Amino acid sequence: MASKIRQAGWYRALAFTILGIAVCIGLSTGLRAAFGLNPVYDGTAVLQISLLMVPIFFLGGIGCFDYWLRWASGRKVVDDHADHGAKSWKDYFKVNTDHKVIGIQYICVSFFFMFVGGLMAMLVRAELAAPGRQFVDPNTYNGLFSVHATLLIFLFVIPVFAGIANYVLPLMIGAPDMAFPRLNALSFWMLPLAGVMMLLSFLAPGGSFAAGWTAYAPLSVDAPIGQAFFTIAVQFAGASSIATALNFLVTIITMRAPGMTFFRMPLLVWANFSTSLLVVIATPFIAASQFMVLLDRALGFNFFNPAGGGDVLMYQHVFWFYSHPAVYIMMLPGFGIISEVLATRARKPVFGYRMMAFSLLAIVLLGFTVWAHHMFVSGMPNWVRIPMMATTAIIAIPTGIKIFSWVATLWRGVLKMDTPMLWATGFIAMFTLGGISGVMLAMVPLDIHVSDTYFIVAHIHYVLFGGSLFTIFAGIYFWFPKMTGRMFNEKLGKIHFWLTFVFFNLTFAPMHLIGVQGMPRRVSDYAEQFATWNMIISISSFILGLSSLLFLYNMVASWRSGPKASSNPWNSLTIEWQVSSPPPIFNFDTIPSVVGGPYEYGVPGAVHAIVGDPAKDLVPAGAGATEGHS
Amino acid sequence: MWVSLAAIIVVASAIGIGIMLAISWFPAQGSNVAPKIDTFWNVLIVVSVPIFVSVVTMMLFSIWRWRQRPGEEGLDGPPIHGSTKLEVIWTIIPTIIIAALSTYAAILLLDIQAAPAKGTRVVNVNGIQFAWNFETKTDAGPVKSNLLYLPVNEPVTFDIRSKDVIHAFWVPAFRMQVDAVPGITTSYSLTPTKVGSFDIVCAELCGLGHAYMRSTVTVLPPARYKAVMAGLAHASAAVGGSK
Numbered sequence A: 001m002a003s004k005i006r007q008a009g010w011y012r013a014l015a016f017t018i019l020g021i022a023v024c025i026g027l028s029t030g031l032r033a034a035f036g037l038n039p040v041y042d043g044t045a046v047l048q049i050s051l052l053m054v055p056i057f058f059l060g061g062i063g064c065f066d067y068w069l070r071w072a073s074g075r076k077v078v079d080d081h082a083d084h085g086a087k088s089w090k091d092y093f094k095v096n097t098d099h100k101v102i103g104i105q106y107i108c109v110s111f112f113f114m115f116v117g118g119l120m121a122m123l124v125r126a127e128l129a130a131p132g133r134q135f136v137d138p139n140t141y142n143g144l145f146s147v148h149a150t151l152l153i154f155l156f157v158i159p160v161f162a163g164i165a166n167y168v169l170p171l172m173i174g175a176p177d178m179a180f181p182r183l184n185a186l187s188f189w190m191l192p193l194a195g196v197m198m199l200l201s202f203l204a205p206g207g208s209f210a211a212g213w214t215a216y217a218p219l220s221v222d223a224p225i226g227q228a229f230f231t232i233a234v235q236f237a238g239a240s241s242i243a244t245a246l247n248f249l250v251t252i253i254t255m256r257a258p259g260m261t262f263f264r265m266p267l268l269v270w271a272n273f274s275t276s277l278l279v280v281i282a283t284p285f286i287a288a289s290q291f292m293v294l295l296d297r298a299l300g301f302n303f304f305n306p307a308g309g310g311d312v313l314m315y316q317h318v319f320w321f322y323s324h325p326a327v328y329i330m331m332l333p334g335f336g337i338i339s340e341v342l343a344t345r346a347r348k349p350v351f352g353y354r355m356m357a358f359s360l361l362a363i364v365l366l367g368f369t370v371w372a373h374h375m376f377v378s379g380m381p382n383w384v385r386i387p388m389m390a391t392t393a394i395i396a397i398p399t400g401i402k403i404f405s406w407v408a409t410l411w412r413g414v415l416k417m418d419t420p421m422l423w424a425t426g427f428i429a430m431f432t433l434g435g436i437s438g439v440m441l442a443m444v445p446l447d448i449h450v451s452d453t454y455f456i457v458a459h460i461h462y463v464l465f466g467g468s469l470f471t472i473f474a475g476i477y478f479w480f481p482k483m484t485g486r487m488f489n490e491k492l493g494k495i496h497f498w499l500t501f502v503f504f505n506l507t508f509a510p511m512h513l514i515g516v517q518g519m520p521r522r523v524s525d526y527a528e529q530f531a532t533w534n535m536i537i538s539i540s541s542f543i544l545g546l547s548s549l550l551f552l553y554n555m556v557a558s559w560r561s562g563p564k565a566s567s568n569p570w571n572s573l574t575i576e577w578q579v580s581s582p583p584p585i586f587n588f589d590t591i592p593s594v595v596g597g598p599y600e601y602g603v604p605g606a607v608h609a610i611v612g613d614p615a616k617d618l619v620p621a622g623a624g625a626t627e628g629h630s
Numbered sequence B: 001m002w003v004s005l006a007a008i009i010v011v012a013s014a015i016g017i018g019i020m021l022a023i024s025w026f027p028a029q030g031s032n033v034a035p036k037i038d039t040f041w042n043v044l045i046v047v048s049v050p051i052f053v054s055v056v057t058m059m060l061f062s063i064w065r066w067r068q069r070p071g072e073e074g075l076d077g078p079p080i081h082g083s084t085k086l087e088v089i090w091t092i093i094p095t096i097i098i099a100a101l102s103t104y105a106a107i108l109l110l111d112i113q114a115a116p117a118k119g120t121r122v123v124n125v126n127g128i129q130f131a132w133n134f135e136t137k138t139d140a141g142p143v144k145s146n147l148l149y150l151p152v153n154e155p156v157t158f159d160i161r162s163k164d165v166i167h168a169f170w171v172p173a174f175r176m177q178v179d180a181v182p183g184i185t186t187s188y189s190l191t192p193t194k195v196g197s198f199d200i201v202c203a204e205l206c207g208l209g210h211a212y213m214r215s216t217v218t219v220l221p222p223a224r225y226k227a228v229m230a231g232l233a234h235a236s237a238a239v240g241g242s243k
């Protein structure tokens, strides 16, 4: 037992967690006694300090810091790769430095939270099936939609893209791993902590956080203690995505295989490069906004209290300076996935490759200039509205370039309309709709009327569900054979697509109408005139929710006993398909050398990279591997 | 092929625009702003539908025409890497559309947010969790009420405030909305143009009672308005006096 506690792992994590709580109680009571505060023990104070500190104790216990601490304290460190790669399913529950293991960890944890968050959406729709109160009181209702949005944004869409890229990206650029494997592990382990913290808020006195995922001050400042779970969990989710983004940037910039120039990179790599730039620059802003709320709440600062000289609108400016770019953080990686799937399944080069790459960078740049379009009716100075409308509308241009180029990629191809392709083409149609309603919302006079209505709910779900989630499904089906070494059930995949596609539209399209007609969002009750549409929406949403069980079944059953996948079932040119499925533990025996573009389909004899060819002047694998573990 | 594709896009767009315009999207037009917004919406529909139809038609056509057929498993498409001409076209056309729509929107916005004429009636709107309070000065004295009364065809400015959290003062029939923000006064002006009762909705999440933070605005002919306000002023004075 004692040796188990000394070893990194779950026992030690549990012990450290208990120790952490004890330290926080001591710290809180000690400080209160020192300042002469009465009573000395304050449960709320202890809880807030614990939320901040106990996760760090847990991370220490599970073993995220062992190597660094040993190295920093001058003790001997061995690079024996003991924590690299997975031999059994149990290894997925440990701190692991293999980008492929971490990728799977990310994806599975994210999908867990997708199902939890989706279930909350079902409860929301059950409540909204008819006017009046059905199942839950207003406080629970506000909590359900707040946690639903928060989980799906911070614990699903953002991290699942990080997971897919974690698995695929190093393989695609011919690298043996990510640049900082231990930082990668730490990034992952912060996520489940953030998610669990958000769920635990339901147990807090006064209920879970219920001020929406936007957590506008002063509502969030006055809210019960459940709000602190959001305020602090977002710090961990944010730290996780900043660390991952840094990791991607360094990996992409420094670890590309010889010959992989920037304009030979697959567009998924470009997409994650752009996304990582957004994350690194923008995420500190949401961290700041939440720290200010925390200081207002816990220590009586007056950031957002006008009576104390505070400024209510400042919260929204700081918050949206992250949360608008966050929309692209949740979209650009999906753009990358779509380019990979379309080129491979249409057997054609991506149309206008360079413009596809430049348009990503254009979106990154423009994405920082539009945040106040969420604030057209917030009471900010009127003059800001027209410039922000213009910049927002301009983003439609690079986005349009992408959509038109994808369609042109299909033109005259040899289109294999299998499951990944269905999701990719379904995405193009749905995302075009979401983009169009986005341009409408940019138009201030219309936005004044539909702000905070169901029109907004419809728009964001066309962008994040019809957009992001469709690309996620495309990507998961596409790389499933590579990740698991098995094929999924094609027929179930297609049924999953059609059910989702039909009931997604039946759920969210009518929301445009009831929004314009006058139904505000975030309400547990509504006027009688919206009853019929809400009933239709609720029924559709239940079938939509159930359709995801087909996906779950298909993934689990195929992973266990699907037919074995070959190394390159889609006959793709990019590097990840030139190694076995799943790839060997250090990816490549010899580092590949890249000799051409990634999408040279139809060019006779074209090769993107020479993989596993022990030809002369190639970097030996060992050199690359140690570089990746410094 | 190109002629039939163009024909499909034109016909499908026409049908799409027809259906979209036939839908009754908006609530009643209760203010001078409403018809302007509704016309703008129709313009947006007419511009948007053909864009969506074109993208989907080209995509579905490609899928129908070049779908992989049995025996084509080993085939690749032609290695077309791009076309500068096309890329220029689909950069410029959206730029023109965006510029035109933004200009229209900007002119419309400047129109509806124009400062009210001097002497315009002011209604003080106070949002509190979870109700609206309205204060109007009338010849018969100040009127305080939870229901809003306005005379038809007379311009009005709302000065909107909140003491607790953010609310949003939205009258869907008027098509205008702005947040009630603690610490500052926000406002908008319009002219009610239709006699009748319309919903007032709080559009910004403000806590437990947010869904129930609704009220009614009653727009009256000027003579009726005077009578009603005189009665309310009397009642307000009585309440004020008894305190």
Ligand SMILES: [Cu+2]
Binding pocket: A323, A324, A325, A327, A370, A371, A373, A374
């Ligand atoms: Cu935005």
Ligand SMILES: [Cu+2]
Binding pocket: B167, B168, B202, B203, B204, B205, B206, B207, B209, B210, B211, B213
């Ligand atoms: Cu409200």
